[in-house]
Each structure stands twice: as structure tokens, then as C-alpha cells.
Amino acid sequence: MKDKKILLVDDEQDILEILSYNLEKEGYKVFTANNGNEGIAKAKEIIPDLILLDVMMPEKDGIETCQEMRQIKELQKTLIVFLSARAEEFSQLAGYEAGANDYIVKIIKPKVLISKVNALLQLSTQVSEKQVKVLEFGNLIIDKENFKVTKNGENLLLPKKEFDLLYLLASNTQKVFKREEILDKVWGNDVIVGERTIDVHIRRLREKLGDDSIQTLKGIGYKLTV
Numbered sequence: 001m002k003d004k005k006i007l008l009v010d011d012e013q014d015i016l017e018i019l020s021y022n023l024e025k026e027g028y029k030v031f032t033a034n035n036g037n038e039g040i041a042k043a044k045e046i047i048p049d050l051i052l053l054d055v056m057m058p059e060k061d062g063i064e065t066c067q068e069m070r071q072i073k074e075l076q077k078t079l080i081v082f083l084s085a086r087a088e089e090f091s092q093l094a095g096y097e098a099g100a101n102d103y104i105v106k107i108i109k110p111k112v113l114i115s116k117v118n119a120l121l122q123l124s125t126q127v128s129e130k131q132v133k134v135l136e137f138g139n140l141i142i143d144k145e146n147f148k149v150t151k152n153g154e155n156l157l158l159p160k161k162e163f164d165l166l167y168l169l170a171s172n173t174q175k176v177f178k179r180e181e182i183l184d185k186v187w188g189n190d191v192i193v194g195e196r197t198i199d200v201h202i203r204r205l206r207e208k209l210g211d212d213s214i215q216t217l218k219g220i221g222y223k224l225t226v
Contacts, residue, residue, distance in 0.1 A: 004121055005029045007048040009039035009065065010083070011057045015106075019052065022110045026118070036060030040068055047074050050121055053100075055084035055091060063098045070099035079120055079174055083113075096220050101174040120174060135170045137224075140209070142170050156208050161186060165201050169214065169224035178221040198222075 006028045008019050013034075020030045031046055033039035035057050043051060051069070055062040062082060069075050082095040082103040095103045102120065104113065135142040139152045144167055149156040158166065164186045169177060182198055202222060206214055215223045 003029070004050070005031065005046055005048040006117070007031045007033065007039065007043055007046065007051045009033045009036065009042075009051060009057070009062070010054040011035055012054070015054075018110065019113075022114055023117070026114055028117075036062065036065035036068075039065055040072075043069055043075055043078070044072060048078055050079040050081065050117065052081055052083045052117075055082055055086050055095070063094050066095070066098040066100055081117075081120070083108075093217070093219060096176050096217055101176075123173065135167070137170065137173065140170075140213075142167055151209065158205075158208070162201055162205055162208075165198075166205055166209075166224075169222060173224045176217050176221050176223045182221065 006023055008016050008023075008030065009032075010016055010019075011034050016032045016034075020032060023030045031042055031048065033042045037060050039051070039053065040060075053062045053066060057065075060068075062084065066080055066082070069078070069080060079101045080099060082092075082100050083106055084091065084095075084103070085106045087105045087107075092103045102116075104116065108116075134144070141148075141150045143149070147160075147163060149158055149163065149166065165182065168182065168185055179198055187197070202214055202216075213225060215225045217223065
């Protein structure tokens with residue numbers, strides 16, 4: 001984790017100083033930017049592993065900044081986390097819709113924030129280092145090559161579409177998969193399915209995995225919680 005780069009984008013200098021100090025103590029390489037435009041330029045230059053992004057900034061707000069960052073090919077694998085004083089549900093939904101991996105309210109204590117950053121980066125590293133055909137998260141193992149899912153050592157019998165849906169969600173547990181993307185990657189563009197198809201498959205997966213395994217972000221999509 002020592003070589004991980006974190007970019008902080010915030011117009012409040014005291015926030016930048018506090019976060020930089022705590023993250024550098026953890027051994028991270030920390031870079032800062034004071035607004036959205038500067039953040040985009042710096043992100044292109046250093047290609048960070050994680051970006052902590054404020055919402056309310058001059059020149060370009062965090063939502064627009066995140067959207068532009070997600071259009072940059074080199075930043076597709078970068079984790080983007082909003083760190084904002086705005087706790088309203090619509091602000092959080094806007095953040096996820098813009099392509100953020102997570103949304104944290106600024107009242108969080110520095111030590112808790114550092115722990116969350118550590119967990120996000122560690123999980124991201126573990127997933128990227130695993131063989132693509134086998135995904136393992138604690139007691140859940142998904143073996144694509146053998147079309148096999150086990151939880152707590154017990155085999156789960158999943159129809160192909162349920163398996164494909166689970167594997168997609170597990171391929172990036174830091175990402176909220178939008179319904180359109182799920183339909184495209186699991187069912188394909190040329191297959192016509194009903195509006196409730198995804199909901200039915202999600203419900204069946206929850207029954208087999210546990211109700212807390214798949215998180216719903218209303219109006220956006222789904223995310224596997226591990």
C-alpha cells in the first residue's frame with residue numbers, strides 16, 4: 001500500500017492539510033488540488049489510485065469534475081470517493097450517478113476515514129491481483145471457469161443468468177452497476193426482457209446469498225457488499 005497515490009480535491013485549505021497529514025502518516029503519496037479543473041489536470045498527470053473529491057467547489061463542482069474524470073481512459077480504474085459536507089440523499093445519488101465509488105459525509109472522524117480509505121484500496125488491490133476467472137470474498141467464492149459458487153463451503157445452485165449477474169457485481173465491489181449496464185452485459189443489447197427482470201434475479205440472489213449481500217441504490221443500480 002506504500003506506493004498508492006491519493007489525490008485530494010477541495011477548496012478548503014485546512015481540509016487538505018488535515019487529510020494530507022493523516023494520509024501521509026499511513027505511507028500514502030498525497031497530492032492536492034484546490035478546484036475541479038486543477039483536480040482533473042493533476043489526475044491526468046499522476047493517475048492516482050484514489051481521489052477524494054469535494055462537491056461544492058468554485059469553477060467546477062465535484063459532480064461535473066467526477067463526470068469528466070470518468071471519461072478519461074487512464075482513470076477508469078481509479079477509485080473516486082466524494083467527501084462532502086452535503087449529506088442530503090439527492091446529493092449522494094448525484095455522486096453515484098456521476099460515477100463515484102463511494103460518498104462520505106465530512107463529519108466523519110479522520111481515523112475512521114483513514115480506515116475506510118485503507119479498506120477501499122486494499123480490497124481494490126486484492127481484486128485486481130486475483131485471477132479473473134476466480135473471485136473470492138471472505139466466505140464467498142465465484143469460479144467462472146467451472147460455473148461454481150460456494151458460500152461457507154456449501155455449493156449454491158444458480159441458473160446461468162443469476163450466475164452471470166453475481167459475477168458482474170463481484171467483478172468490482174467498489175462500483176455501483178447501473179441497470180442499463182447490467183442489462184447490456186448480462187442479457188445483451190439484442191435481447192428484450194421485462195422491466196422487472198433484474199429485480200427478480202436480484203431477489204433470488206439475495207435469498208441464496210443473504211439479504212445484506214446486494215445493496216440497492218434507489219434509482220441508480222446495485223452493488224455487491226462483501
